[in-house]
Amino acid sequence: MRPVAIIGAGKTPFGAFPGQDLRSLAVAAGEKALGNAHLESSAIEAFFLGNFAGPEFTNQNHLAPYISTALGMTGIPSTRFEAACASSGAAFFHAFLGVASGVYDTVMVAGVEKMTCQPTPRVTEILSGAGDCSTEVKAGSTFPSLFAMIARRHMHDFGTTREHLAAVAVKNHANGALNPDAQMRKAITLEQAMNGKPVAEPLNLYDCSLISDGAAAVVLCAADRAREFSDKPVKILGVAQASDHVALDQKPDITTFAAVRGAAQKAYAMAGMKASDIQFAELHDCFTIAEIVAMEDLGFVPRGRGGFFTAEGGTRRDGAMPINASGGLKSKGHPVGATGVGQLCDLVQQIRCEAGERQLKRNSVGLAQNLGGSGATCVVTILGAY
Amino acid sequence: MRTGTVYTDTVVHIAPERFAADVPYQVVIVKLDDGSRVTGRVEGERVAIDDRVEETEPRDGVPYFKKL
Numbered sequence: 187m188r189p190v191a192i193i194g195a196g197k198t199p200f201g202a203f204p205g206q207d208l209r210s211l212a213v214a215a216g217e218k219a220l221g222n223a224h225l226e227s228s229a230i231e232a233f234f235l236g237n238f239a240g241p242e243f244t245n246q247n248h249l250a251p252y253i254s255t256a257l258g259m260t261g262i263p264s265t266r267f268e269a270a271c272a273s274s275g276a277a278f279f280h281a282f283l284g285v286a287s288g289v290y291d292t293v294m295v296a297g298v299e300k301m302t303c304q305p306t307p308r309v310t311e312i313l314s315g316a317g318d319c320s321t322e323v324k325a326g327s328t329f330p331s332l333f334a335m336i337a338r339r340h341m342h343d344f345g346t347t348r349e350h351l352a353a354v355a356v357k358n359h360a361n362g363a364l365n366p367d368a369q370m371r372k373a374i375t376l377e378q379a380m381n382g383k384p385v386a387e388p389l390n391l392y393d394c395s396l397i398s399d400g401a402a403a404v405v406l407c408a409a410d411r412a413r414e415f416s417d418k419p420v421k422i423l424g425v426a427q428a429s430d431h432v433a434l435d436q437k438p439d440i441t442t443f444a445a446v447r448g449a450a451q452k453a454y455a456m457a458g459m460k461a462s463d464i465q466f467a468e469l470h471d472c473f474t475i476a477e478i479v480a481m482e483d484l485g486f487v488p489r490g491r492g493g494f495f496t497a498e499g500g501t502r503r504d505g506a507m508p509i510n511a512s513g514g515l516k517s518k519g520h521p522v523g524a525t526g527v528g529q530l531c532d533l534v535q536q537i538r539c540e541a542g543e544r545q546l547k548r549n550s551v552g553l554a555q556n557l558g559g560s561g562a563t564c565v566v567t568i569l570g571a572y
Numbered sequence: 573m574r575t576g577t578v579y580t581d582t583v584v585h586i587a588p589e590r591f592a593a594d595v596p597y598q599v600v601i602v603k604l605d606d607g608s609r610v611t612g613r614v615e616g617e618r619v620a621i622d623d624r625v626e627e628t629e630p631r632d633g634v635p636y637f638k639k640l
Contacts (some may be wrong), residue, residue, distance in 0.1 A: 311589065324632070325635070326599055326634075330586070335580040335582045383585075386584045386585065388582075438594045
């Protein structure tokens with residue numbers, strides 16, 4: 187395997203964009219990433235697309251060539267990856283392998299989702315397809331309810347409180363308020379976060395990420411060629427993907443995700459790093475409890491301490507381990523298939539010192555954790571400055 | 573009927589259309605006495621973690637439980 191770098195990154199704002207369809211979003215992000223890499227589309231040798239449910243949301247299938255040809259790429263391998271909310275994380279991992287193995291020198295990874303074209307009950311139904319439809323979904327489980335059951339058990343086992351969950355939402359909204367590309371640029375109080383409309387107890391509206399349209403893209407190339415294209419390349423220090431049962435009731439302990447621990451262990455090993463070497467992170471806060479569990483599984487805090495650490499301010503931009511300085515899925519938005527690559531764009535922005543008011547001081551090693559379903563897929567990526 | 577212990581639970585307030593008439597409804601993961609786990613619904617009184625429950629008649633292939 188040879189080292190690989192990110193030489194271009196670009197994403198659309200996340201939000202509700204009635205005037206833009208799935209393809210135009212993906213093309214906008216792809217063009218930004220190409221421009222950022224100072225490359226023509228003809229230089230791209232393969233296209234990897236992450237998308238969860240384009241066919242269900244928009245009726246369009248065969249999405250990878252549908253998008254790559256619109257970007258001016260013809261003849262190259264173009265493939266869609268589906269791994270629920272980790273779809274573009276999975277696309278990125280496989281794109282990395284393609285360059286690391288020497289098969290390609292230059293590839294593009296994009297992620298896209300167009301969700302707001304469907305009414306909320308239909309969105310809930312489409313998203314629940316990432317669970318086990320023969321058991322938990324048939325019984326009436328929605329995605330919020332699966333994470334609500336994780337929260338209940340985490341509270342029972344470790345003393346995590348409703349206030350701890352709210353503290354995640356308050357912190358992520360405070361960060362998102364400073365992000366011009368975020369969907370919900372609004373700070374909220376602890377009291378608001380505690381008293382949102384119930385969704386699935388103990389989770390309320392403020393514990394849940396948003397329904398969003400959006401796209402993100404990155405261009406990868408062999409690290410030894412990165413300087414030919416970019417004066418600000420970013421190194422991929424480690425990346426790994428792992429899996430677990432789809433059904434929540436098949437996991438022996440739902441307060442920890444085996445796929446997160448597995449992917450983290452491999453990504454840390456590839457980077458030659460440990461949790462304490464990570465300076466900041468973008469974690470998959472599809473629900474507030476997910477951020478708490480993720481920081482524990484990644485080894486940032488001991489098991490059961492994620493909620494306490496958050497309430498003490500440890501994950502704020504001025505904390506010991508800044509988490510989701512972008513605003514996270516909670517405030518930035520969660521166009522499912524775009525989220526994994528979107529997180530990488532956020533890391534790149536921090537590492538390049540381009541994050542404006544959200545810029546972190548310790549910004550040379552960042553980690554992104556992209557989760558699919560209730561933990562059946564996880565991709566962990568560690569990026570670093572050159 | 574199978575019996576077990578509530579491993580975790582939630583009460584769903586926002587549901588897809590096909591379950592909209594049922595809200596609010598309680599979903600549980602029950603650890604059955606044989607050690608296996610199953611996701612089901614609760615009928616009657618609400619249950620909490622560690623409560624003992626008994627299976628009642630399944631509906632449309634979905635297990636239902638009630639508090640013992």
